[in-house]
Amino acid sequence: MKLDVIFSGxxxxxxxxxxxxxxxxxxxxxxxxxxxxxxxxxVRGGTAHSTVIISDEKIHYPYIxxxxxxxxxxxxxxxRYEPLIASxxxxxxxxxxxxxxxxxxxxxxxxxxxxxxxxxxxxxxxxNIVLLGAFAAATGVxxxxxxxxxxxxILPERRHNLLPLNREAIEKGxxxxxxxxxx
Amino acid sequence: xxxxxxxxxxxxxxxxxxxxxxxxxxxxxxAHKLVAQAIDELDLQEIAIGCAPVGCSAIMPRxxxxxxxxxxxxxxxxxxxxxxxxLPEKIVFCYQGDGDMAAIGTAEIIHAAxxxxxxxxxxxxxxxxxxxxxxxxxxxxxxQVTTTTPLGRVKERAGSPLRMSEILATVDxxxxxxxxxxxxxxxxxxxxxxxxKAFQYQMENRGFSMVEILSPCPTGWRMSPTDSRAWLVxxxxxxxxxxxxxxxxxxxxx
Amino acid sequence: xxxxxxxxxxxxxxxxAIMAGCTHYYGxxxxxxxxxxxxxxxxxxxxxxTFIQAESETSSINMMFGSAAAGMRxxxxxxxxxxxxxxxxxxxxxxAELPCVLVLVSRGGPGGGSLESxxxxxxxxxxGGAHGGYRNIVLAPMDVQEFFDHTQxxxxxxxxxxxxxxxxxxATLGNMAKPIEIKRVHAVPSEELPAKDWVMRGKAGKKKKxxxxxAAPGFGSFNDLNxxxxxxxxxxxxxxxxETRYEAIEIEEADVVVVAFxxxxxxxxxxxxxxxxxxxxxxxxxxITLFPFPxxxxxxxxxxxxxxxxxxxxxxxxxEDVQFAVGDKAEVSFLGKAEGLISxxxxxxxxxxxxxxx
Numbered sequence: 204m205k206l207d208v209i210f211s212g213x214x215x216x217x218x219x220x221x222x223x224x225x226x227x228x229x230x231x232x233x234x235x236x237x238x239x240x241x242x243x244x245x246v247r248g249g250t251a252h253s254t255v256i257i258s259d260e261k262i263h264y265p266y267i268x269x270x271x272x273x274x275x276x277x278x279x280x281x282x283r284y285e286p287l288i289a290s291x292x293x294x295x296x297x298x299x300x301x302x303x304x305x306x307x308x309x310x311x312x313x314x315x316x317x318x319x320x321x322x323x324x325x326x327x328x329x330x331n332i333v334l335l336g337a338f339a340a341a342t343g344v345x346x347x348x349x350x351x352x353x354x355x356x357i358l359p360e361r362r363h364n365l366l367p368l369n370r371e372a373i374e375k376g377x378x379x380x381x382x383x384x385x386x
Numbered sequence: 387x388x389x390x391x392x393x394x395x396x397x398x399x400x401x402x403x404x405x406x407x408x409x410x411x412x413x414x415x416x417a418h419k420l421v422a423q424a425i426d427e428l429d430l431q432e433i434a435i436g437c438a439p440v441g442c443s444a445i446m447p448r449x450x451x452x453x454x455x456x457x458x459x460x461x462x463x464x465x466x467x468x469x470x471x472x473l474p475e476k477i478v479f480c481y482q483g484d485g486d487m488a489a490i491g492t493a494e495i496i497h498a499a500x501x502x503x504x505x506x507x508x509x510x511x512x513x514x515x516x517x518x519x520x521x522x523x524x525x526x527x528x529x530q531v532t533t534t535t536p537l538g539r540v541k542e543r544a545g546s547p548l549r550m551s552e553i554l555a556t557v558d559x560x561x562x563x564x565x566x567x568x569x570x571x572x573x574x575x576x577x578x579x580x581x582x583k584a585f586q587y588q589m590e591n592r593g594f595s596m597v598e599i600l601s602p603c604p605t606g607w608r609m610s611p612t613d614s615r616a617w618l619v620x621x622x623x624x625x626x627x628x629x630x631x632x633x634x635x636x637x638x639x640x
Numbered sequence: 641x642x643x644x645x646x647x648x649x650x651x652x653x654x655x656x657a658i659m660a661g662c663t664h665y666y667g668x669x670x671x672x673x674x675x676x677x678x679x680x681x682x683x684x685x686x687x688x689x690t691f692i693q694a695e696s697e698t699s700s701i702n703m704m705f706g707s708a709a710a711g712m713r714x715x716x717x718x719x720x721x722x723x724x725x726x727x728x729x730x731x732x733x734x735x736a737e738l739p740c741v742l743v744l745v746s747r748g749g750p751g752g753g754s755l756e757s758x759x760x761x762x763x764x765x766x767x768g769g770a771h772g773g774y775r776n777i778v779l780a781p782m783d784v785q786e787f788f789d790h791t792q793x794x795x796x797x798x799x800x801x802x803x804x805x806x807x808x809x810x811a812t813l814g815n816m817a818k819p820i821e822i823k824r825v826h827a828v829p830s831e832e833l834p835a836k837d838w839v840m841r842g843k844a845g846k847k848k849k850x851x852x853x854x855a856a857p858g859f860g861s862f863n864d865l866n867x868x869x870x871x872x873x874x875x876x877x878x879x880x881x882x883e884t885r886y887e888a889i890e891i892e893e894a895d896v897v898v899v900a901f902x903x904x905x906x907x908x909x910x911x912x913x914x915x916x917x918x919x920x921x922x923x924x925x926x927x928i929t930l931f932p933f934p935x936x937x938x939x940x941x942x943x944x945x946x947x948x949x950x951x952x953x954x955x956x957x958x959x960e961d962v963q964f965a966v967g968d969k970a971e972v973s974f975l976g977k978a979e980g981l982i983s984x985x986x987x988x989x990x991x992x993x994x995x996x997x998x
Contacts, residue, residue, distance in 0.1 A: 223646075224819065226644050226646060230644075230646050234819065236646070237818045238646070238818070239816040240815055240817065241815070263816070263906040263907070263909040263910040264903070264907040264910040264914075265818070265903075266981040266984070267984075268983035268984070
């Protein structure tokens with residue numbers, strides 16, 4: 204088993220946290236993982252992306268120029284990564300933020316209205332978690348429980364009251380993916 | 387001594403019994419003695435650490451009989467910070483020239499003061515770069531002739547002298563700042579008190595202290611030792627007036 | 641079993657330093673290493689140590705000079721522009737024979753550069769960098785585990801030889817996270833470290849001590865600079881004899897041997913797995929210490945292997961040391977890039993085409 208994915212969006216959209224959670228979850232499931240965040244000098248509003256590799260084999264290099272899969276949080280990220288994704292790869296698009304469709308037909312593009320789904324769950328803050336839930340469901344690479352365990356490790360204890368909200372967000376994203384991917 | 391005689395004056399124990407390389411009439415010898423006397427009187431020789439500058443007094447580690455560190459030009463307050471933070475029970479002092487402190491080392495001295503480092507700094511201000519042959523210093527006076535201001539310092543091109551004591555007195559965490567002179571015996575006695583007080587403040591954990599010492603450089607100024615004293619009083623003291631610039635603890639007491 | 645944690649390279653370095661007994665850290669913010677001072681500012685005081693955010697890298701290194709003189713294990717971290725400001729201090733460390741650890745997380749350059757991952761500081765770090773012809777011990781970790789381990793080892797090597805030990809890494813390794821085993825490692829067993837009898841403590845009834853960034857008659861241990869420089873040269877030879885570290889992969893049967901260090905060597909290692917599976921006979925010599933450089937194994941290998949490829953995150957620096965080791969016994973090719981990581985595809989293709997070349 205070897206999977207790689209790039210999460211990409213504006214700084215402040217939680218793109219880096221997504222990668223960190225996925226890598227941590229992979230590690231908890233006994234896999235080899237790497238997490239490589241890249242961000243511009245702006246903390247908010249600039250571009251940010253993070254690459255995660257999860258593998259049964261040892262990983263010696265964290266950098267993937269042409270990712271197998273991508274989760275794009277905004278239009279510039281779609282423009283940048285759609286041409287790079289491997290044929291047959293998964294491209295999750297936050298359709299709340301991106302007003303066009305993917306152009307390639309040899310990839311599995313799925314549109315997730317992550318901002319709307321997050322609002323339904325109760326907070327715009329969990330847009331990234333909705334998308335992570337959808338990606339986990341799309342690939343089966345980690346379980347919801349592992350992502351939740353990672354969240355527990357990453358969130359400071361005083362924020363653990365937010366755990367139920369995050370679980371809902373993961374499940375919302377996963378359910379949306381399952382209902383819409385086939386179509 | 388057990389022969390009934392009493393020493394009235396003697397070389398401070400914290401100085402080595404060596405002739406210095408300083409020029410006739412140079413103020414460093416007196417300044418060294420003041421620092422060494424204070425170390426003796428406060429019984430600090432065994433725990434004192436000196437941080438030497440680059441300049442004429444880079445050679446001072448040879449003359450002082452205390453542990454000494456010689457680091458890069460202008461960085462003594464940073465070196466002293468690192469030592470004092472490592473071993474706070476030691477008494478750490480910096481001895482710097484005007485080029486060392488007021489030109490290349492301005493950042494280090496100001497930020498050591500800003501952090502309120504519990505160290506003692508001495509600035510020997512003779513308004514010239516002595517070791518390199520008499521070039522302009524940041525404290526060189528307007529119209530003063532040096533080898534790099536051959537027609538006199540022109541403020542439009544070379545700026546005006548920098549007053550480190552006044553600058554440091556504005557820093558919140560600086561505890562004690564005073565300017566003294568070693569031009570005559572009366573002023574030397576005042577300087578002696580200031581140097582001692584600066585060490586005492588460190589011993590009492592009162593924070594950053596700095597004493598600026600106006601000092602003659604007959605060679606750099608191209609005049610006789612006697613004339614250099616007069617020139618110091620007439621010119622240097624005009625721009626760098628003597629006196630207490632800051633005593634945070636007295637201010638708080640009043 | 642040792643604790644396994646997913647941790648960023650920079651944080652691993654901070655954690656390693658504290659475990660290795662670093663008590664005094666001084667630094668100045670500069671991307672891409674900010675996680676190190678941030679980590680130290682919280683955790684070093686917790687461990688009883690001192691953290692100061694200095695006014696400049698110049699001051700950081702001089703604060704270290706003071707703490708090192710007092711016998712403390714002291715460290716800083718920076719990136720290229722900050723490293724340049726520290727050079728004056730590093731030359732004085734070398735002259736005074738004080739130990740310290742410097743973690744250099746490289747970014748783009750020259751000048752202000754960029755935040756991209758590069759290996760542009762090889763020359764400056766391995767050849768000394770500042771004035772006066774001195775050397776640093778340089779470790780080049782390939783992944784987060786090694787970054788963690790090397791940071792600990794650097795303290796031992798610095799203390800053993802009274803030298804500056806640099807952990808040279810890249811923006812990528814500083815920022816990436818990978819699970820590592822949290823364990824104490826040593827380059828020199830603690831009981832074999834020489835006593836720090838030169839440490840300054842105040843005269844305390846004994847002969848005064850001088851710690852001097854230079855030499856002059858009556859100053860410290862050396863009568864003149866010739867004596868100091870001869871002593872340093874002897875020391876650097878001893879370091880080369882004792883401390884040269886490298887990893888050799890599949891070089892016995894290789895047609896092509898790649899030489900790469902740091903994160904780039906990780907890319908080569910990854911590519912070699914596929915190439916070897918496909919039947920290409922390629923191997924790698926990975927210098928783990930960049931000074932001392934593993935000249936001898938490269939020289940020996942070049943007696944049999946006729947094709948070398950140097951891959952670096954710069955426009956050609958270590959390749960000069962490889963060329964020196966190889967002489968005219970083999971052909972040395974180069975693949976380099978000075979901004980951003982080299983892709984696996986590029987590395988793979990470069991090695992494969994060399995293997996295929998007759």
